[in-house]
Amino acid sequence: MGALDSWTDGAARAAIIEFVERVTTPGGDDHVPPAERVAVFDNDGTLWCEKPMPIQLDFILRRLAAMADQDPALRARQPWQAAHTRDYGWLGQVITSHYQGDDRELPVLAAGILQAFAGITVEDFEAQADAFLRSAQHPTLGRGYLACSYRPMVELLGYLEANGFANYIASGGGRDFMRPISQEMYGIPRQRVIGSSTTLAWEPGEAGGRIVRKPELDVVDDGLAKPVRIWSRVGRRPLLAAGNSNGDLPMLAFAEQPGRPGLRLLVLHDDPTREFDYTAGAEQALQRARNNGWTVVSMQHEWRVVFAETPP
């Protein structure tokens, strides 16, 4: 597999190669030292699929359903009710409304999510996330979740890394949910995963004590928070940012520096045959991309293949 072989010979591939050559050409006007080559990627809908619901939501719903199985009183309350009855419509709408700026039902969902894994250690949480990701199947694509990453994007990560970039995930999804698989799926080591998280607390004790999850949101790594979280973790502005929704807009805008080349990629889900076709929650980002000449990556036109050919 050569570099970017899963990309068609289109405008997006050309823009990527042109950008990488500019920043890596020794002695060139736009050369950037390797230590300063930072690329940031949203995860849901950018590196792996997020429909019919984000993969982490499936993980959480299974846990909520198990809680409702144990405790019938929970079945009358959202989000346990939706989890128990597999009412994915309600859930999907909460997420889409969020990206459209309507957060009225989000606290109901968030409260349930925070309860779902409260009080367990970070190691226990990671083991559960890891087991889920290695065993669960995507509901419609006929492949396991570990095979739901976009092959062109994985190629892009490898191409950037081979050109001296440090790739980071800057996702609204849970940092500790993605960490067990980020190296294997994306070649991104766990310390380069930035994401949302609950509050954690260290409790002294035998063998180094324990870090436990509290039922309280610490940071939601989305929207205006993304540039701040990237700066806090990396200490640099990114040269390249890739996203797919309105929540990625600030991060994409942030990937610009005076006198330096930058590349902003917006994945457009327009491929109902191979993946999904939706722009809900991405309207502003698409408008901005068109106004500012950011690179829109049409899955249908820019990608020769979407997923790896042989699901594991």
Added chain:
Amino acid sequence: MGALDSWTDGAARAAIIEFVERVTTPGGDDHVPPAERVAVFDNDGTLWCEKPMPIQLDFILRRLAAMADQDPALRARQPWQAAHTRDYGWLGQVITSHYQGDDRELPVLAAGILQAFAGITVEDFEAQADAFLRSAQHPTLGRGYLACSYRPMVELLGYLEANGFANYIASGGGRDFMRPISQEMYGIPRQRVIGSSTTLAWEPGEAGGRIVRKPELDVVDDGLAKPVRIWSRVGRRPLLAAGNSNGDLPMLAFAEQPGRPGLRLLVLHDDPTREFDYTAGAEQALQRARNNGWTVVSMQHEWRVVFAETPP
């Protein structure tokens, strides 16, 4: 300069070498893969000196004094009063009291500190920190602040890095204050600096927008927060931790994992001739080190030299 040449042939150097050989010997029972070799270091009093006051406090005081020069009304209020009159006794006591568990005056100092650099961009703040660190002299040691790192600890960082470790700074000091010099002084890249920080906010605008500092504490990376912050940033437990005060106790305790070797170093300031002699704020940490067999690093006995011989 060989590995650990600035260390005497004492117990601390032997413990370090024995530990590193155990975790790096291929096929050994205690071998740890390189990706999992994480070492964390406090900064003030562990990697560089912190007396008569933390270096960052000098930086802040100069700014507060400049503010009081401009606005006489500030001269009647702490901490501007102390800064204006160079009353370092009051300031030092606030810090020492904090490490002894008494935080009654800390909010007064904190409020001033938060005002000192409010509203400026992270790039402006970094430029000011960088200029200060490159120009200011330590008040008593007769050397610039950039020459105030402990040479044996810098050697240790290099020795660990040469043995596949990723070194992180986990300091109560300001993350954005240390970042401009962490690579040059310690070989630790900016993304591996964990520390305290004010709240930041991204503001959209030309050229990628700006990230500005708000007059509000975001995280204080000290005490119980250190294990949580290390986990959040690294996603791993450290194998080695080094500190010097009670605020490092949780981090030192955290550097232990079932079935894995660990090393905990506690720097003891007992060298009035070459550096300083104090245990205030370190009493519990020293007690714990003695009870648990952690490695106490006496500056007087374990270090052949304290600072680099030729101040730049």
